[in-house]
Amino acid sequence: MININELESRQLKYKIKSYIPHAVIIVSLSVIAFVSYAVLTSKSVANKKDELMHYTSNTHEMAIDTAKSMQTVEEKILSVERKTEIAKSNDFKMQNTAQEIQIQDKPINKITENEKNENEKMLLSPSLDFMKKINNNTLPYYENITEDENINISNSHKKAKEKAMEEKVELTEEPIVEESKKTSMNITRQNTHEDIKHVIARFKKNNNPALSLFVAKKYYEIGDYHKSYNYALITNEINNNIDASWIVFAKSLVKLNKKDMAIKTLKQYIEYSNSGQAKILLDEIMSGKFQ
């Protein structure tokens, strides 16, 4: 007689055993699939990281390149600005000279009120020290320009450029001096007759007292006191409020052996303008220091 219960339990065991290989295969495949997926995912993440790192490094390089190019551009801008400032300063000098000529012109009172207003608008009220620096072509004048350069840099760039600017200023300190020296040589060249003629031509076109004062000063420097007298006189006719113009006018008279006339003119101008420079020159002429 067959024991059914025993056979049933044996069959159940057999069935479970028969499923074990399938279960093992399924579990193994699942594990393999999971591991493969994990490996692939990690690889893709690593690749992405590499790409990101690569991208970051590229971006960093690009940023460095951009910074370098920015530096170059800034340097160019600075050099252009410096040149512009130098050019402006040259114009500035001429304007101021013209203004000084106008001061001397006041006693004559030949200029109309409209012309006066126009010239007043053009006045930039420079200091006498500044004028002296122009006359002497000294280095401190250019140092002031360097300072002005720094001021002219736009505020938006200031913060970003601060450190770079400091380094650049330090680094470019010597080239600036060299450049300023070069510029001073250019000014020396302007003392030549051709340059004076060029300025005279410009003066004839626009009748700017700064230009005529410039011409008067240059003629005085090269010892052509007749012409310096004439251009100082012209400047004073255009604008009689320019100290420098009256001073050049008085100096030229002294050099032309018209010391009395120079003293008389200076006294009249001092009465009118109470100019300190004019007083100093008058004292020097009176004491015989200036001959």
Add this chain to the structure above:
Amino acid sequence: MKSSIFESSKNVFLDTVNAKDYIQLDRVSTIYQSLKNSVKKPLKMILLYGKPGTGKSMFLNKLYHDLSVSQKVYLYSTPILDESEFFKTLAHDILNVKYRGELNFTQFMAVVNEKMLNEIPLVLLDEAQLYSNALMEKIRLLSDTRKIKFVITLHKTEKEDLIAKEHFQTRIWESIELENASNVELKIYIQKKLMKANCFDSANMFQNKPVNLIHKLTKGNYRDTNKLLYTLFDIYASYEENNSVKINKNNISNKIIEMAALHTGLIHD
């Protein structure tokens, strides 16, 4: 009675060799017809071989049953391992000569040559792999005399193949191999066997799915199939007797097939 269905079905698969239980299958019928034709030819020896349970004994029984009507056929299902006894049995059956003492091969050959037989007797030796090599060699010499024709069955193993090669290669004129049944053949075999015993309900329970499982477990071996199905119906009979709710009478349950296979040792838990 319903319970008798499973009992009678169980008895169908009793492992017995009976020519009446022979099931006609297409391939088997072809082979059998080939064997019958070979017997009629003047062959010295016919070798029938195959794995255990492929139906060799049944074939031999069927052949004996069919040919015994028309000619002298002697079937020895159980090997006679003693040489003298073997020749004495042959002398008694074929020549009607009784020997009380020893009868060796030479004496038997002398008797065979003396006796003028009207027709060549056909001797069917089952399980020939059990005979000794010396006796097999003497059987070969007997067949060479063309006085007696032999049909022998061998298990197809490496050893039996070696015997076949060494002793019968030059003398066997016909060799027939029997193989396990295919799925389709097994289904036909089971259904025909059940229907032959009027177990139609049981035969209808064997659809393709359970037959495929049976074939998987038995590899189409007829003897194993008989054993499995005998146990299967025994289990069904037990369920029917104790807990008939658990069984489905329309289909053979895979669970019960596996239980039967466990019981018969075809599978192990």
